[in-house]
Amino acid sequence: xxxxxxxxxxxxLQEGESSSLNCSYTVSGLRGLFWYRQDPGKGPEFLFTLYSxxxxxxxxxxxxxxxxxxxxxxxxxxxxxxxxxxxxxxQAYTGGFKTIFGAGTRLFVKA
Amino acid sequence: DGGITQSPKYLFRKEGQNVxxxxxxxxNHDAMYWYRQDPGQGLRLIYYSQxxxxxxxGDIAEGYSVSxxxxxxxxxxxxxAQKNPTAFxxxxxxxxxxxxxxxxxxxxxxxxxxxx
Numbered sequence: 001x002x003x004x005x006x007x008x009x010x011x012x013l014q015e016g017e018s019s020s021l022n023c024s025y026t027v028s029g030l031r032g033l034f035w036y037r038q039d040p041g042k043g044p045e046f047l048f049t050l051y052s053x054x055x056x057x058x059x060x061x062x063x064x065x066x067x068x069x070x071x072x073x074x075x076x077x078x079x080x081x082x083x084x085x086x087x088x089x090x091q092a093y094t095g096g097f098k099t100i101f102g103a104g105t106r107l108f109v110k111a
Numbered sequence: 112d113g114g115i116t117q118s119p120k121y122l123f124r125k126e127g128q129n130v131x132x133x134x135x136x137x138x139n140h141d142a143m144y145w146y147r148q149d150p151g152q153g154l155r156l157i158y159y160s161q162x163x164x165x166x167x168x169g170d171i172a173e174g175y176s177v178s179x180x181x182x183x184x185x186x187x188x189x190x191x192a193q194k195n196p197t198a199f200x201x202x203x204x205x206x207x208x209x210x211x212x213x214x215x216x217x218x219x220x221x222x223x224x225x226x227x
Contacts (some may be wrong), residue, residue: 004153009151031212031213032212032213033217034213034215036216036218041220041221042202042220042221043115043117043217043218043219043220043221044154044200044201044218045217045218046215046217049215051190051213052216081181087153087154089153089154089216091213091214097208097214099156099216100153101146101155102153103151103152103153105152109188
C-alpha cells in the first residue's frame with residue numbers, strides 16, 4: 001500500500017537548537033517528493049521538490065535530503081518564525097497520477 | 112499578484128444544507144484540486160480537474176460535487192449527503208500534469224466549514 005509517514009508528530013525546540021524531521025514513504029513510480037510549510041489557518045506553501053535519491057536542496061535554515069525510502073528536512077539554528085507544520089508529499093505515476101500527503105510535523109521553536 | 116482565492120474563510124452549515132465553497136485562480140494553471148484536511152491526517156483528495164468541463168473523483172468524493180465551467184474557477188459543493196463535513200478545505204492548482212514530471216501544487220488559504 002502506498003504510504004507516507006512523518007515523524008515526529010510534534011517537535012519542540014529552543015531557538016538555535018538544530019534538528020531533523022523525517023518523512024518515510026512506500027510508493028511505486030515515484031516522480032517527486034515535496035516539502036510544504038503550513039502556518040495555522042492557512043494553506044501550505046511550497047518549499048522543495050526532490051526527484052531522486054541523493055538529491056539535496058537548501059533554503060535559508062532548511063535543507064531537504066532524499067534517499068530511496070525517506071526524506072529528511074534539516075533545520076539549522078531555528079528561529080521562532082520557523083514554527084509551523086511541515087508537510088511531506090510524494091507524487092507517483094502508475095497509469096495515473098497520485099499525490100499522497102503525510103500528516104505533518106508540527107514544529108514549535110521557543111525563543 | 113497571481114494566486115488562488117478561496118471564499119468564504121469560515122462557513123457554518125446546518126444539518127441538511129448544501130454549501131458551496133468558491134475557488135478562483137489567476138495563475139493560468141490547467142489543473143485544479145480540492146483537498147480536505149482533518150487533524151492528525153494527511154490531506155485527502157476530493158476532486159480534481161485537468162481541463163474545463165472535465166473532472167475526476169478523488170479518494171473521498173462521496174457527498175461532494177464540483178464543476179469546471181471556466182479555467183479559473185473550480186467551486187466545491189458540500190451536500191447534505193456528506194456525513195461528516197466539518198473540516199478545513201483547501202483548493203489547489205498546478206500546471207498540467209505529465210507522466211514524466213512532478214507538479215508543484217499552489218494552495219489557497221483554505222475554507223473552514225463547521226456543521227452546527
